[in-house]
Amino acid sequence: MTDEIQSMFTIYHHPFSAASRFIRLMCAEYGIQADYIVEKPWERRDEFMLLNPAGTLPVAIENDGPALCGAMPIMEYIDETRGFMLGDRTLMPSHPEARAEVRRIIEWFLVKCDAEAVGYFVNEKLSKLEMPRDQGGGEPDSGILRVARTNMRHHMKYLGYLVATRDWIAGSRMTSADLAAAASLSCADYLGEVPWDEDEHVRNWYSRIKSRPSFRPLLSEKVLAMPPSPVYADLDF
Amino acid sequence: MTDEIQSMFTIYHHPFSAASRFIRLMCAEYGIQADYIVEKPWERRDEFMLLNPAGTLPVAIENDGPALCGAMPIMEYIDETRGFMLGDRTLMPSHPEARAEVRRIIEWFLVKCDAEAVGYFVNEKLSKLEMPRDQGGGEPDSGILRVARTNMRHHMKYLGYLVATRDWIAGSRMTSADLAAAASLSCADYLGEVPWDEDEHVRNWYSRIKSRPSFRPLLSEKVLAMPPSPVYADLDF
Incomplete structure (x- = not known):
């Protein structure tokens, strides 16, 4: 086990947001432990809007890092930081x-x-x-x-x-x-x-x-x- | 000059599509020569729809490669294939x-x-x-x-x-x-x-x-x- 695997993610999601489900699947496939917080984006909660001014899901935070906003940026982040650990099983092709x-x-x-x-x-x-x-x-x-x-x-x-x-x-x-x-x-x-x-x-x-x-x-x-x-x-x- | 710089891009765009303009700027900044073809996406031209079934702009093709569809995938492609040539001037940070x-x-x-x-x-x-x-x-x-x-x-x-x-x-x-x-x-x-x-x-x-x-x-x-x-x-x- 490396430090990366033991680091902690917090993920703001909604159970019926497809983009949130995608990131939950990504985390599970890349062996990422995460705290999941259900967010109702239509409430436009102040603290959540500070994390992601677009008010959209998902949002991910690793340890004390900055908020990573949106499925595509989070997917790339996960692959860039963990892809190498999956070797052949990586979910991003190399070409x-x-x-x-x-x-x-x-x-x-x-x-x-x-x-x-x-x-x-x-x-x-x-x-x-x-x-x-x-x-x-x-x-x-x-x-x-x-x-x-x-x-x-x-x-x-x-x-x-x-x-x-x-x-x-x-x-x-x-x-x-x-x-x-x-x-x-x-x-x-x-x-x-x-x-x-x-x-x-x-x-x-x-x-x-x-x-x-x-x-x-x-x-x-x-x-x-x-x-x-x-x-x-x-x-x- | 390397082979990459001399390879040919074809880019389907529209002058007032912001996503198309973004890719034209990317090409210019990364030193990519391209043939630009104006596409009116609302016409849903058969040949264009075969390249990109989503019917959206921009679409890029390098030499005889497959159609690369959408600003984000094309931006990443350009950076992945040319970023190293820009060295310090790359437009994608490394972290x-x-x-x-x-x-x-x-x-x-x-x-x-x-x-x-x-x-x-x-x-x-x-x-x-x-x-x-x-x-x-x-x-x-x-x-x-x-x-x-x-x-x-x-x-x-x-x-x-x-x-x-x-x-x-x-x-x-x-x-x-x-x-x-x-x-x-x-x-x-x-x-x-x-x-x-x-x-x-x-x-x-x-x-x-x-x-x-x-x-x-x-x-x-x-x-x-x-x-x-x-x-x-x-x-x-």
Whole structure:
């Protein structure tokens, strides 16, 4: 054990932020111990806004270091400080072209797929239950959910194309792009919003990711007001 | 001269995409020769969509390599393949914490500031002139512009805070974060939408960036239907 492994991380996250889930998976895969603090970004808590003026999740702090803000900067930080310890099992390939592809796909799922589909499911079906009315709380909007479901099918098709033409989502090896896509899908899956019968390839790929030890804490988490869909924690869904 | 410097880049961009301008500045600073192809992303051209299924700019291709999609992946690619040649003048610091800060600020300007202010100015005042009505063209929406102007003042304040407390935007040295923020500001400046009298620190910082040779091609570019604001190309604005 080196000093790095024993150093302490504090991670501000929300259980249904795909970007937060991605960083939790990264930490588990890189052997990082962390204190997890649940943050409700819509509250715009003063102390949290001082850490990250953008008010977004996740935020990570190592020991007494500065706040590291955003999934992409944290992912790179983790790989830059711990990647060498994983040797062959590192989640970032070494060739610049392959690295660009990993980064492209992470952005696809954490930004585009979140803005077009998963973020809507989470907001309409979960966050609005937690939020006071004056902060945007209320009933799910069925029109928004309909649009999100249509978009989700497009994202499933694209994911299906990627994993059908490659072993993993960004190439022949598992990378952090697989974790980002799985983090995104797992949020939608909890809410029963993944059309699993659309694509056999996606299903097979997700079941490989889902059975990793790093995924277990996510699968055992439950929101009191909203139980997970029946297949959510099932490894043979 | 090494082989790398002589290799050829093709870059798909739009003159008023802040992310594209950022990559044009990166190329100029890293001594990269590139063929620039103007792409109108709202046309969703088949060949372009095959290069980048997200349909976003910029996209870069080195020689016969794969398409590199998105400002952040291209920035990292350029630094990973050329950073060593710049030695002390590299635009990415070496310490992981400092790298995270550079990445955070790039995202701030290319994603957040674009979504809240600069992207609205460009869309309302320029893109809608170029777009056919059925693709979203038409007159600028004064309500949207009003919101964007309010948001822009918040971004100017934050930028002012950053450059007043540091020499450059992400620390004591110029980094690619300065280029990203300047790329964003330059789009708004062309359209007369930067409230320069808000903050002296921002003005001084921008005039340092603006006088760099890498900035010249941006300053000499004009859109026929819309001349730049009087201070746009003025180095002593």
